[in-house]
Amino acid sequence: MTGAERQMVLGAAQWWPGGEHISAWRRTSAQPESFLDLDYYVNWARTAERGKFDTVFLADELYVWDRFNSGVEFSSNVKPEPFTLLAAIATATERIGLAATISTTYNEPYHAARKIASLDFISKGRAGWNLVTSASDEEARNFGRAKNVDHATRYERGREFVDVVRKLWDSWDDDALLHDKTTGRFADPTKMHTLNHEGKHFKVRGPLNVARPPQGYPVLFQAGASDAGRDLAAATADAVFTLTGTVERLQEFYRDVKQRTVAYGRHRDDVKILPMLIPVLGTTEEEARSKSQELYDLTPQALALDLLSHYLEVDLAQRSLDEPLKFVADMSTTNQSKSVYERVARIASDPSVTLGEVYRRLFDERVRYGTPAKMADYMQEAFENEAADGFLIMAPYLPDGLSDFVDQVVPELQARGLFRTEYEATTLRGHLHLDRPASSYTTSA
Numbered sequence: 001m002t003g004a005e006r007q008m009v010l011g012a013a014q015w016w017p018g019g020e021h022i023s024a025w026r027r028t029s030a031q032p033e034s035f036l037d038l039d040y041y042v043n044w045a046r047t048a049e050r051g052k053f054d055t056v057f058l059a060d061e062l063y064v065w066d067r068f069n070s071g072v073e074f075s076s077n078v079k080p081e082p083f084t085l086l087a088a089i090a091t092a093t094e095r096i097g098l099a100a101t102i103s104t105t106y107n108e109p110y111h112a113a114r115k116i117a118s119l120d121f122i123s124k125g126r127a128g129w130n131l132v133t134s135a136s137d138e139e140a141r142n143f144g145r146a147k148n149v150d151h152a153t154r155y156e157r158g159r160e161f162v163d164v165v166r167k168l169w170d171s172w173d174d175d176a177l178l179h180d181k182t183t184g185r186f187a188d189p190t191k192m193h194t195l196n197h198e199g200k201h202f203k204v205r206g207p208l209n210v211a212r213p214p215q216g217y218p219v220l221f222q223a224g225a226s227d228a229g230r231d232l233a234a235a236t237a238d239a240v241f242t243l244t245g246t247v248e249r250l251q252e253f254y255r256d257v258k259q260r261t262v263a264y265g266r267h268r269d270d271v272k273i274l275p276m277l278i279p280v281l282g283t284t285e286e287e288a289r290s291k292s293q294e295l296y297d298l299t300p301q302a303l304a305l306d307l308l309s310h311y312l313e314v315d316l317a318q319r320s321l322d323e324p325l326k327f328v329a330d331m332s333t334t335n336q337s338k339s340v341y342e343r344v345a346r347i348a349s350d351p352s353v354t355l356g357e358v359y360r361r362l363f364d365e366r367v368r369y370g371t372p373a374k375m376a377d378y379m380q381e382a383f384e385n386e387a388a389d390g391f392l393i394m395a396p397y398l399p400d401g402l403s404d405f406v407d408q409v410v411p412e413l414q415a416r417g418l419f420r421t422e423y424e425a426t427t428l429r430g431h432l433h434l435d436r437p438a439s440s441y442t443t444s445a
């Protein structure tokens with residue numbers, strides 16, 4: 001694709017249903033009583049579709065954050081199971097991609113392959129999945145373990161999981177189903193493949209009881225940032241999410257993942273790099289910053305301290321936000337997300353920094369404040385300088401954080417020729433300019 005044709009990829013994501021700030025559900029415009037209502041999520045997806053976004057994406061974890069009382073008391077821990085929800089959203093939207101997280105540590109490939117393939121059929125080729133390896137012990141305890149699987153094993157299992165899922169999707173050749181009422185032949189058995197996979201982590205006979213998905217392989221996202229995470233992304237993913245940062249920091253990640261991708265024999269454009277972006281918009285930067293002050297003011301001290309305790313894996317409940325943190329990081333002891341731990345440790349390495357400042361900078365570092373034009377400037381600079389192929393927009397608060405972006409920043413990007421004004425494709429792979437992969441049985445024949 002030539003430089004002139006290259007268009008930004010945009011995804012709309014949510015982790016907390018109220019928006020990316022943990023206390024966003026308390027804002028006046030928030031609708032916490034609707035966090036289990038289909039309409040709430042349909043409106044969100046339709047807003048993104050009005051903005052011609054490539055995809056929506058629902059982050060997910062398999063537990064309630066009850067490590068601390070404040071997590072239950074002050075944060076919004078309930079939401080619908082994402083693939084069930086996306087199937088319903090599919091019927092209320094037409095073009096936008098529909099993606100959600102799957103834990104490869106606490107799922108079986110057969111379940112995942114079947115669920116994602118079904119969504120791909122229901123949505124006519126708009127399904128995507130985000131492979132995560134699950135970072136917390138709370139998730140482990142819901143699946144028969146006291147402690148989480150160690151980091152290296154999680155990624156090793158993740159790699160095998162992708163192979164098995166894709167092989168399951170190849171169970172039926174594209175022309176295997178005959179539907180021939182005259183002869184009575186529903187399918188051609190010579191075009192069905194039994195996997196008989198026996199690996200280190202999985203033993204799966206197959207075949208899958210869903211036909212080959214419309215996209216062949218629904219789009220695979222990945223968000224791991226550690227060495228193992230980047231490697232898995234380079235080997236298997238169609239797109240990679242990463243944290244926001246300065247253009248220079250993003251360039252390091254971008255070049256590294258593209259190089260690894262090429263080393264795996266793939267083309268550098270086969271993997272799109274999508275930093276997340278939390279946009280706080282205002283008519284001036286000061287106005288935008290004052291909106292974020294409101295979010296801090298809505299966060300109880302206990303919740304801020306417990307969030308830090310979670311990330312640093314030490315109990316800070318008896319401390320005050322005004323005290324210096326004085327924290328010495330030890331990478332060898334963490335089995336949660338290594339990249340998140342590293343980021344907190346970097347901020348905390350300044351001996352004079354207070355707990356309150358660390359908490360604030362953890363959010364601030366991920367946020368861009370500014371006018372719509374300034375937001376577009378930053379996105380354009382990253383897009384044109386090997387730092388991003390697009391962005392995952394995580395609105396700081398919902399629903400207005402996304403509609404503001406769609407109404408104010410998208411037209412700015414479109415006017416600059418950086419983003420589509422109409423959908424050209426009907427599938428998520430099509431939006432991302434990715435070909436439909438041939439079945440592994442065809443390519444290896």
Ligand SMILES: Cc1cc2nc3c(=O)[nH]c(=O)nc-3n(C[C@H](O)[C@H](O)[C@H](O)COP(=O)(O)O)c2cc1C
Binds near residue numbers: 060224336
């Ligand atoms: C944009 C974005 C979305 C993510 N979504 C999820 C998610 O839905 N569920 C989850 O458990 N982890 C999620 N993660 C965390 C990553 O999967 C991964 O655990 C984290 O980046 C640390 O990876 P590492 O252990 O390779 O350093 C997300 C990360 C990013 C940057």
